[in-house]
Amino acid sequence: MAPPDLAPALAEAPPSFRVRHASTIRQWRLYAHLFRRSFSSMLGLALVVLFLVLAAFGPWLAPYPGDTAGAVKLSQRLLPPSLAHPFGTDEMGADLLSRVIVGTRISLWIGLIITGVGAGIGVPLGIVAGYTRSRLLRGAIMRLTDLFLAVPGLALALAIVAALGPGIANCIAALALVWWPGYVRLVAAKTLSVKEELFVEASRAAGARTPWILWHHILPNCLSPIIVKLSMDMGLAVLAAASLGFIGLGAKPPDPEWGAMISVARSYMPDWWWYSACPGLAIFLTVLGFNLLGDGLRDILDPKSAGR
Amino acid sequence: MPTSPEPIPLLSATGLVKVFHAGGRAVRAVDGVDLSLAAGEVLGVVGESGSGKSTLARLVLRLTEPSAGRIAFDGRDITALDGEAMRRLRRDMQIVFQNPHSALNGRRTVGEAVAEPLRVQGVARGAALDARVDRLLDQVSLPRAFRHRYPHELSGGQKQRVCIARALALEPRFLVLDEPTSALDVSVQAQILDVLGELRRELSLTYLFISHNLAVVRYLCDRVMVMREGRVVEQGPVAALFAAPAEAYTRTLLDSVPRLPRP
Ligand SMILES: Nc1ncnc2c1ncn2[C@@H]1O[C@H](COP(=O)(O)OP(=O)(O)OP(=O)(O)O)[C@@H](O)[C@H]1O
Numbered sequence: 001m002a003p004p005d006l007a008p009a010l011a012e013a014p015p016s017f018r019v020r021h022a023s024t025i026r027q028w029r030l031y032a033h034l035f036r037r038s039f040s041s042m043l044g045l046a047l048v049v050l051f052l053v054l055a056a057f058g059p060w061l062a063p064y065p066g067d068t069a070g071a072v073k074l075s076q077r078l079l080p081p082s083l084a085h086p087f088g089t090d091e092m093g094a095d096l097l098s099r100v101i102v103g104t105r106i107s108l109w110i111g112l113i114i115t116g117v118g119a120g121i122g123v124p125l126g127i128v129a130g131y132t133r134s135r136l137l138r139g140a141i142m143r144l145t146d147l148f149l150a151v152p153g154l155a156l157a158l159a160i161v162a163a164l165g166p167g168i169a170n171c172i173a174a175l176a177l178v179w180w181p182g183y184v185r186l187v188a189a190k191t192l193s194v195k196e197e198l199f200v201e202a203s204r205a206a207g208a209r210t211p212w213i214l215w216h217h218i219l220p221n222c223l224s225p226i227i228v229k230l231s232m233d234m235g236l237a238v239l240a241a242a243s244l245g246f247i248g249l250g251a252k253p254p255d256p257e258w259g260a261m262i263s264v265a266r267s268y269m270p271d272w273w274w275y276s277a278c279p280g281l282a283i284f285l286t287v288l289g290f291n292l293l294g295d296g297l298r299d300i301l302d303p304k305s306a307g308r
Numbered sequence: 309m310p311t312s313p314e315p316i317p318l319l320s321a322t323g324l325v326k327v328f329h330a331g332g333r334a335v336r337a338v339d340g341v342d343l344s345l346a347a348g349e350v351l352g353v354v355g356e357s358g359s360g361k362s363t364l365a366r367l368v369l370r371l372t373e374p375s376a377g378r379i380a381f382d383g384r385d386i387t388a389l390d391g392e393a394m395r396r397l398r399r400d401m402q403i404v405f406q407n408p409h410s411a412l413n414g415r416r417t418v419g420e421a422v423a424e425p426l427r428v429q430g431v432a433r434g435a436a437l438d439a440r441v442d443r444l445l446d447q448v449s450l451p452r453a454f455r456h457r458y459p460h461e462l463s464g465g466q467k468q469r470v471c472i473a474r475a476l477a478l479e480p481r482f483l484v485l486d487e488p489t490s491a492l493d494v495s496v497q498a499q500i501l502d503v504l505g506e507l508r509r510e511l512s513l514t515y516l517f518i519s520h521n522l523a524v525v526r527y528l529c530d531r532v533m534v535m536r537e538g539r540v541v542e543q544g545p546v547a548a549l550f551a552a553p554a555e556a557y558t559r560t561l562l563d564s565v566p567r568l569p570r571p
């Protein structure tokens with residue numbers, strides 16, 4: 001549909017990637033610089049990277065990969081930490097470190113699905129609630145959100161799991177269903193302020209339709225707080241899933257899921273303390289890592305809200 | 309392209325009213341304004357801060373819905389035009405906002421900002437779009453390499469040039485300039501005004517030029533309209549109005565700015 005008077009692009013060489021994205025590269029350099037200066041951010045990043053590596057390559061990194069499949073070695077039951085078994089063994093004689101390493105993948109998947117589904121539901125609802133001019137629609141979405149927020153998420157998830165029946169899939173579904181309201185709040189508030197920006201009106205003056213504006217102007221400007229919250233929530237979701245596993249509503253014991261492992265380990269306290277120490281430490285470090293990372297990201301991406 | 313003398317104004321508005329309800333109080337930001345702009349004409353709108361100039365600009369472009377009154381563009385009543393028809397009409401009428409610092413999305417490059425009108429209106433894409441963006445940057449005397457930059461790397465004057473390029477992208481016939489230089493340094497103001505003057509001659513544009521700088525109005529406008537508290541208190545040809553203002557309000561406005569020699 002181009003008018004005929006448009007000359008074809010002049011025969012200049014197209015600028016290289018580095019030239020075209022010089023501004024972006026500069027921006028990322030600045031982010032990296034700010035991030036590197038903070039010890040806690042770097043610690044968070046290191047922990048998150050560590051767990052991501054364990055999740056990706058766990059079966060190859062674990063010293064006794066066979067032990068996660070439920071091998072029974074009665075001669076090695078409940079051995080204390082030693083060089084061969086740095087975190088000891090469980091009541092089946094399985095190496096605890098191996099089980100925890102292999103369990104990383106399950107825990108991170110659970111966290112990813114829960115936060116992903118939560119954000120996937122919450123962000124669109126939040127954008128709609130923030131952008132719509134219909135008081136009714138906004139009111140409906142926000143009231144529903146308030147309703148969910150009024151009940152503690154874990155308690156609601158417990159009720160849902162109780163209704164659906166225990167199991168890891170139901171546990172994930174229940175937590176995902178209670179995880180979205182935080183995103184609605186966050187995104188609706190941000191959208192309400194971004195939509196008053198002049199560039200949104202400029203876009204409308206150019207003839208942009210609402211979906212275009214939401215995608216190109218509103219969402220990109222909401223992204224920083226969303227990313228920060230996603231990181232924080234990853235840790236919390238892992239913890240929540242482990243909690244459900246611990247009380248026997250999530251993953252079932254033969255699975256190397258951290259919460260389920262601790263739930264079995266409970267009956268071996270305190271004489272066989274190392275049994276619960278290893279999965280407990282893994283949960284603690286995951287939550288710590290994602291929280292520190294989120295905090296660090298907030299400091300560079302969204303410094304204005306740092307005090308909240 | 310000679311515009312034969314035609315009786316129909318390019319833009320006209322009658323009895324425009326905009327009432328804002330803020331904090332339980334009704335503010336009549338625009339209160340019964342009539343205006344008419346012939347093709348190729350530059351109408352200046354002056355008035356103190358809060359006199360309703362920006363609101364008037366938004367009303368004639370239908371960015372704000374009027375509380376009362378009618379707007380016609382090119383002989384066609386557009387007061388009740390629906391979303392899709394209005395969207396198409398926006399190719400012909402564009403705006404440059406008062407504050408270039410907030411009129412550009414900080415997360416989008418200059419190139420994306422200038423290309424946006426062309427993309428949302430489905431006018432150009434691919435290589436044709438790139439060529440057109442380059443040409444628009446040329447028109448406002450910005451280096452082509454700026455298309456890869458983000459707004460925060462630009463000065464105020466450069467940002468305003470980007471906004472002008474964006475407003476020109478669809479080759480509109482009518483441009484609203486809402487105090488395009490008031491957020492800029494004095495030295496930069498003159499450059500922007502030169503760009504606007506040149507573009508007007510080259511593209512035979514019609515401007516609604518809002519300003520509270522009377523020297524600037526005198527330099528650029530054919531006719532001028534003086535607003536106060538949402539009403540037009542006086543209007544007429546620039547030379548006549550500046551030489552012999554009829555209203556006391558206009559005189560105070562005139563006296564409150566340093567006089568510049570006519571260029
Ligand atoms: N969205 C709005 N809601 C409520 N009141 C508004 C709104 N927009 C403008 N007003 C009010 O309308 C009046 C006119 O505002 P407007 O922005 O049109 O003035 P202006 O002449 O452009 O001023 P300036 O020279 O400072 O830009 C002001 O009293 C302002 O407070």
Ligand SMILES: [Mg+2]
Pocket residue numbers: 361362363406486487
């Ligand atoms: Mg204004």
